[in-house]
Structures are given as structure tokens and as C-alpha cells.
Amino acid sequence: DAMVIQNPRYQVTQFGKPVTLSCSQTLNHNVMYWYQQKSSQAPKLLFHYYDKDFNNEADTPDNFQSRRPNTSFCFLDIRSPGLGDTAMYLCATSPRVGGNTEAFFGQGTRLTVV
Amino acid sequence: LAKTTQPISMDSYEGQEVNITCSHNNIATNDYITWYQQFPSQGPRFIIQGYKTKVTNEVASLFIPADRKSSTLSLPRVSLSDTAVYYCLVWTGGFKTIFGAGTRLFVKA
Numbered sequence: 001d002a003m004v005i006q007n008p009r010y011q012v013t014q015f016g017k018p019v020t021l022s023c024s025q026t027l028n029h030n031v032m033y034w035y036q037q038k039s040s041q042a043p044k045l046l047f048h049y050y051d052k053d054f055n056n057e058a059d060t061p062d063n064f065q066s067r068r069p070n071t072s073f074c075f076l077d078i079r080s081p082g083l084g085d086t087a088m089y090l091c092a093t094s095p096r097v098g099g100n101t102e103a104f105f106g107q108g109t110r111l112t113v114v
Numbered sequence: 115l116a117k118t119t120q121p122i123s124m125d126s127y128e129g130q131e132v133n134i135t136c137s138h139n140n141i142a143t144n145d146y147i148t149w150y151q152q153f154p155s156q157g158p159r160f161i162i163q164g165y166k167t168k169v170t171n172e173v174a175s176l177f178i179p180a181d182r183k184s185s186t187l188s189l190p191r192v193s194l195s196d197t198a199v200y201y202c203l204v205w206t207g208g209f210k211t212i213f214g215a216g217t218r219l220f221v222k223a
Contacts, residue, residue, distance in 0.1 A: 004157075035213075042201065042213040042214060042215055042216050043158065043213045044213075045212060045213075088155070090157050090158075092157070092158075100146050100163065100165070102148065102160040102163060103158075103160070104160070105157030105158050105159065106157050107155075107156055107157055108155070108156065108157050110155070
């Protein structure tokens with residue numbers, strides 16, 4: 001039944017060692033998002049795709065990159081993780097542009113940088 | 115993007131009705147109001163969405179006054195399992211889902 005699937009659920013990586021988080025969807029939605037959520041904070045939008053068009057938030061560090069090879073999959077690459085990148089990373093999708101839509105979230109990947 | 119303001123936290127008891135009000139003074143004509151629920155270590159989950167007046171589904175009701183500068187999420191007869199963070203969002207017909215600070219609801223036995 002899972003519609004937005006994130007792998008892995010938990011990831012530990014070393015300081016400075018590149019890491020990739022993955023997200024897949026079975027909903028065939030056009031829009032995919034990546035959020036970062038630190039402890040006791042609200043999710044913070046990093047970037048989103050509308051189809052293949054990539055849109056980066058102005059304050060997203062260059063250290064964070066994303067790839068969307070097809071409709072179903074989206075990846076978050078952290079090139080040189082720092083201790084401050086320890087967080088939950090959430091992937092979400094939505095079917096269309098417009099205020100009268102909803103976002104569907106995955107369970108998240110909890111990343112710990114040591 | 116309209117900014118939202120919610121209470122940081124609320125306490126309630128099982129069986130009570132809980133009303134969480136969100137202020138969004140700068141809401142634009144095309145903005146919709148959406149509420150999400152998030153449990154610890156899980157992704158947010160859509161609860162309800164509305165544009166004006168009242169919307170009800172199997173989980174909650176959403177009340178939006180005529181000026182649309184605020185909205186109230188109403189959870190009938192809460193249980194312990196409703197303990198979560200509740201986020202109010204407004205956004206215009208674009209791509210983004212931007213979260214405010216959220217309200218931590220604690221339901222006690």
C-alpha cells in the first residue's frame with residue numbers, strides 16, 4: 001500500500017562521506033519534493049521537481065543535490081555531510097500544481113552524521 | 115507566500131473536542147488552507163483542506179470565516195493516538211508546500 005517509499009529508513013554516515021537517499025512513488029505524480037526536518041522543527045523545503053524541471057530553494061546549501069531520472073524515482077545526494085546535516089529527510093509528491101492539492105509524504109530517512 | 119501563526123502547544127483530555135486556530139493575515143485570493151498531522155518519526159499526513167466556510171471529513175472539520183484571515187481545525191473526541199504535531203499551511207497555486215512551526219497537541223488520559 002505504500003505510495004511514497006523512502007530508503008533506507010535509517011542511515012549513518014561519516015563526516016564528509018557522500019551519501020544518497022532515495023525516494024520512489026507509485027502515484028505517478030508530477031511533483032516531487034525533498035524536505036529536511038531537524039529535531040523539534042518543522043519540515044524545511046530543500047527543492048522540488050515539476051516533471052524534470054528542478055527548482056532549488058534559495059537557502060538550500062550547495063552541498064545538497066538532487067536527481068530525478070524518471071517519474072517514479074528521486075534521489076537526494078549530500079556531497080560532504082556535516083554534523084549539522086543530521087536530520088530526518090522527507091520525500092513528498094503531489095499530483096499537480098495548484099493550491100487545492102495535497103502532498104503525500106514518505107516515512108522519511110533519518111540520517112545521522114558522525 | 116502567506117505566513118501562518120499557530121499556538122506552540124495545546125493539552126487536552128481523551129474524549130474532548132480540540133480546536134486549533136491558525137492565523138494567516140496575508141492570505142491571497144487563490145490560497146487554500148491545508149492541515150497536516152505528523153507523528154514522531156513519520157512523514158506528515160494530510161488531514162483536511164478548505165477555501166472558505168466549513169469543510170468536514172471523517173477525521174476533522176475546518177472552519178474558515180468570511181475574511182479567511184484565520185482558520186480553525188476541529189478534532190472531535192480526541193484519543194491518546196491524536197497526540198501529534200498539527201501544521202497549518204496556506205499557499206497559492208504553485209508547487210510549494212511550506213510548513214509553519216506547528217502545534218504540538220498532547221492528549222492525556
